[in-house]
Amino acid sequence: MLTSISGRSVIVTGGSKGIGKGIARVFANQGARVLIVSRTLAEGEACAEELGNGSSAFAADVSDWDQSQAMAAEAVERHGGLDILCANAGCFPQTNIEDMDPSEWDMVMGTNLKGNFLSVKACLPALKKSDQGRVVLTSSITGPVTGFPGWSHYGASKSGQLGFMRTACIELAKFNITMNAVLPGNISTEGLDDLGEDYIKTMEASIPLKKIGVVEDIGNAALFLASKEANYITGQTIIVDGGQILPESLEALE
Numbered sequence: 377m378l379t380s381i382s383g384r385s386v387i388v389t390g391g392s393k394g395i396g397k398g399i400a401r402v403f404a405n406q407g408a409r410v411l412i413v414s415r416t417l418a419e420g421e422a423c424a425e426e427l428g429n430g431s432s433a434f435a436a437d438v439s440d441w442d443q444s445q446a447m448a449a450e451a452v453e454r455h456g457g458l459d460i461l462c463a464n465a466g467c468f469p470q471t472n473i474e475d476m477d478p479s480e481w482d483m484v485m486g487t488n489l490k491g492n493f494l495s496v497k498a499c500l501p502a503l504k505k506s507d508q509g510r511v512v513l514t515s516s517i518t519g520p521v522t523g524f525p526g527w528s529h530y531g532a533s534k535s536g537q538l539g540f541m542r543t544a545c546i547e548l549a550k551f552n553i554t555m556n557a558v559l560p561g562n563i564s565t566e567g568l569d570d571l572g573e574d575y576i577k578t579m580e581a582s583i584p585l586k587k588i589g590v591v592e593d594i595g596n597a598a599l600f601l602a603s604k605e606a607n608y609i610t611g612q613t614i615i616v617d618g619g620q621i622l623p624e625s626l627e628a629l630e
């Protein structure tokens with residue numbers, strides 16, 4: 377049992393659906409006050425209503441500096457401060473390099489990588505005032521550990537998040553703020569469902585635990601990294617993938 381996180385002020389970017397919603401749900405169930413951030417306000421509001429426990433929604437694009445600053449200011453305004461940033465918002469269009477318009481590369485980097493930098497920078501003044509400042513990034517196994525055709529930009533952005541983290545966590549340590557990353561494998565979300573039944577069946581077959589993960593699996597890892605008990609952990613990664621990265625070949629799964 378982790379020390380209570382009740383009453384803590386939390387931002388979850390990309391919290392209106394998928395993994396972010398799972399993270400928001402886990403924190404809200406622990407009594408934290410969660411600001412759910414996404415570009416589509418109506419979806420964030422529906423999510424906040426569903427989760428309850430003082431959750432509320434705010435519309436911001438994490439790739440935009442002014443909107444990132446507004447997001448941080450809103451959390452402080454609504455909750456009286458900020459303790460935990462879960463920088464989770466991300467996108468994963470699947471396009472081979474041959475067919476990829478350079479603007480798609482910029483969009484993926486802008487959301488997944490620059491978005492992390494902007495969220496952290498915007499939240500830093502408020503996190504410095506917390507006695508338990510925490511940043512939890514949602515990266516991926518794709519990029520840091522594995523590859524998949526069509527995701528060169530995505531994989532680069534997800535690896536880039538870890539490069540960013542390994543320096544940022546040193547800069548933030550002097551403020552007693554930790555920064556860690558969760559690396560999900562394949563997790564059942566609206567975004568993943570869009571990739572189709574065949575993709576999901578093939579993935580399940582390649583995972584030692586033989587199932588796609590659920591969003592709360594990522595939420596629980598984020599909760600641990602945000603807890604008091606994770607006080608001395610910074611700049612680290614937790615892979616939550618049902619063992620997916622481990623088999624050396626198909627034979628290993630037989």
Ligand code: NAP
Pocket residue numbers: 389390391392393394395396413414415416417419436437438439464465466467468487514515516517559560561562563564565566567568
């Ligand atoms: P999802 O279901 O597509 O949800 C994405 C969330 O991010 C939505 O709330 C979306 O809301 C928000 N968002 C997207 N772009 C944004 C922007 N520029 N500014 C603010 N919010 C934005 O995706 P997901 O599968 O849950 O993925 C969430 C994170 O987990 C991503 O970082 C992804 O890389 C990572 N991940 C996912 C999986 C997986 O299996 N699903 C595996 C590994 C890693 P709006 O569109 O309204 O803004």
